[in-house]
Amino acid sequence: MKYKVEVEKVSKFFVNPNGERLQVLDNISFKVYDGEFLCFVGPSGCGKTTLLRIIAGLEKPSSGRVRVEGETPNPKKIRIGFVFQEEALFPWRNVWDNIKFGLEVRGNYNPKIVEDVVRLVGLENFKSYYPHQLSGGMRKRVAIARALAVNPSIILMDEPFGDLDAQTRWIMHKELYSIHEKLKKTTILVTHNVEEAVYLADRVLVLTRRPAKVKKEIFIGLERPRNKLSSQFIRFREEIIGFLREEVPEI
Amino acid sequence: MVVVNWLQVLFNSAVTGSLYLLAAVGLTLTYGLTRFPNFAHAEFMALGAYAGYTIAEQLKLGFPYSFIAAFISSAALGAASYLLVFRPLTHRGATIIHLMVASIGLDFFVRHLIKQVWGGEQLSFRMVWPYFDVGPVRITGLWVALILSAIVMVGVMHIVLTRTRLGKAIRASANNPDLAMASGVDVEKIALVVWIVGAALAGVGGLFRAADTRLVPLIGWEILLPAFAVVILGGIGSFYGALIAAYVIGLAENFGVVFLVMFKLSTDYKFAIAFLILILTLILKPSGFGRLFGEGGKVV
């Protein structure tokens, strides 16, 4: 079996402004299969985002090792599609120019590639719009298209739909599912929304409170497309919420 | 009755604004890219001024050479600051507070180094600039050189930022380093370029300030406050925002003088007027003028 991502005994410490050492990740290990859709759920502030940034190579682990396609992650060498939690588009570039930015930087801009991803996310009629002229859901599509445009080896998504209303989020789940079906890109998605994880993931890793460890691994063996109202779906959902409640009793 | 030569005031504003622009461009770009306000930027200005002084007054080589000396020496200091201080600190997980405090420390270090080399005494450029009247406006060679330098800098920066891959990467990195990095930009390399260019421009600004007034080790600190005002007003990391903000503050200060004198108030308050504009802008448009160009981060 070939692994796309290997995370071995990764720990991460920060020093806060008071000079205190703060451990965020505690000896985390897991592997991601090629083409797999993996979700992390965990309490707020447990270090999920840090873990994702380490896999992307935006930060270095304090100890341990991360391999993406057998190499140390480095956004300059390995193409990674990162969808950020917050608004992450360049506001002075229109939809088309935002999507092409990653290609431009790498010096291999090709209008056909951009055209393809624009069609994939359904933004054909909005190519020349600027971010501030688009709705929240539209902007998310641009961000996903931007991530896909570079033909990434993995896609990393950090609570991508957290700031959307329930209805738009529901639509985005469906779209992300169909994109994944089409492209079969290895995807790691971090969320605190359990329903989202059960709907999209092949496998869910539940993290503990900070410093985060892997608490539980759950394979979601449900047929796709999944029915959020089916009894199995709800059973998975409740099981995961149960694990989370052990960490944060207030849930 | 107070008679006012508005054209002269306008021209004076252009002089003030050009100086602030040269001082602030590097500050705003490094703030955007490295995510902290670099107080040592003051010394980039001071070193340029002193290096220029040595060339012009001690070696008697003329102003164009001191211009080059200011550019190169400050560029070198900018590169050294980034490579030896701020990049290693960032790699060790320093926060904005750590970096800010480190920059203040570096500022003190460099300032005292300057004091050791050139002494703490006030120095002055002895060169006399030609002056002439264009209609009702009095102009000197120095002021023209300052304004021209700012215009050339803006032109070159504009072409680089919009036409070249490097420039596009700079603009993206100053606005959102994470996104730029995830898109494949070598943000650390870009940061180095920006630190060098920003420091060099600050050095040139410092040289003009020194030639226009005099040289003291605190010369950089004197302009750091207005430079920060330009950065905030323009939107952190926004070149175009800083461009507008520098001249807005230049206008506010100089026209402020006219109104203050009319109302029989001390011209001390001209800076207060600039800050009033700053505060109003932040209330109405929190990300500053950069917003007009889709740039500019919020004040951290």
Added chain:
Amino acid sequence: MNSSATTKTTAVLVALIIVVAVVAGVGGYFAGQSAGYDAGYKAGYDKGVMAGGAKAYEKGKSEGYKAGYETGYKEGLKAGKPKGPTLPDKIKIGSLMCLSGFLGPMGQKIKLGVELAVKEINRKGGIAGRPVELIVEDTATDPKTALEAFKKLVEVDGCKVVIGPMASPEVMAIGKYANERKVVVISPTATSPKITTEFPDDYIFRTVGSDALQGKALADTALKKGFTKIATLVLNNPYGIGIEEKAKEVLGDKIVLSIRYDPTKMDFRTELSQIKDAGVEAVIYVGWYEDGQVMFRQALEMGLDNIQWIAAEGVYGEPMFKVADAAEFMKRAVIGTRPIAPTGLITYKLFAESFKKEYGKAPTMYQDTAYDATMLAALAIAYAGQYDGAKIKDALQYVSQYYIGATGHKMFDKNGDQLTQFYEIWKVEKVDGKYKFVGIGRWP
């Protein structure tokens, strides 16, 4: 301490007063008095000086030595009555000087005047046999730093007398604290009239005339030249505003434009544009060296050398010539006033000789007033007979009546201000390629 020891100490004190008084030429004053002021020395002196009595004063000084010695001796005896506890073994005199900042170049020089006085006193055996220890602190030309440094002198070193600080805002900053802690402050240079109005009748003294007088001197100079359209351009601090207000009082609506500026800004183009546009014939200017250099350079660039600038003493001094443009501008367009001692004083000559012997060069502005301030402090301590602020304050008022120092008769009025002050009117000339200040007249 038994009574015989007390008497002995008193005798020493008296001797000291006599020595210093003679050296300082107390006689000049008394001779002047006997030569024609008949309405009591104070009123006579006032009247005499104001009515051109300086002449009589000078005439008096040559004859006056003997009379002065005798009177001084008598006064010394009268003053030298036993006073209870005596002086500490070492007498501390504090000093606050601008050794850095805007007035730094000036402060470095003025400090020499204080040091010279202390050296002379110690060479003559100190105050009643006790050596004087001088403690100098830097105020960085900053009122806040001045207050901190003052607190250090008072609370850590225990000084009851402080020479300085130099700048008026600094004196204003420490005034309240000095009064609370009963510490005598003698500034050799602070000239703002605000010091009089804010701190009347208290612990704040100065050995230089208030700018109420200099403002008048500047205004009179403008009047004498026949200017009718005048602008004022002054530092926005008590020094600048004090002169501006006095000048306005004298000149009334001849002043058509008033600008108060921030010396730290160094970008004065628009202020100068305003003056240019107002079409005035003269500018009454109050600035310091650092901002003055830049102001004059930019004034030259703006073409303001075609009107007459009349400057206060803040820009009087060689450092102004370090900037070629500023020096040239001063030569072309600037005259000014500065406080001086009455001419021909033998006491000034004695001071100048001593200064030259010590430092190898002639004294410049305010080194003399600093010297006098320090001498007065020592005399007052000697006369008080104890190291106590309140006693020294009263003693200072008393001894000042008899002290004629480098800058003349240093009698204080009840506010601690000088009763009178002479000013020189100066201009700048270029001789053999070198700029220098030249006296062209006197006021009053």
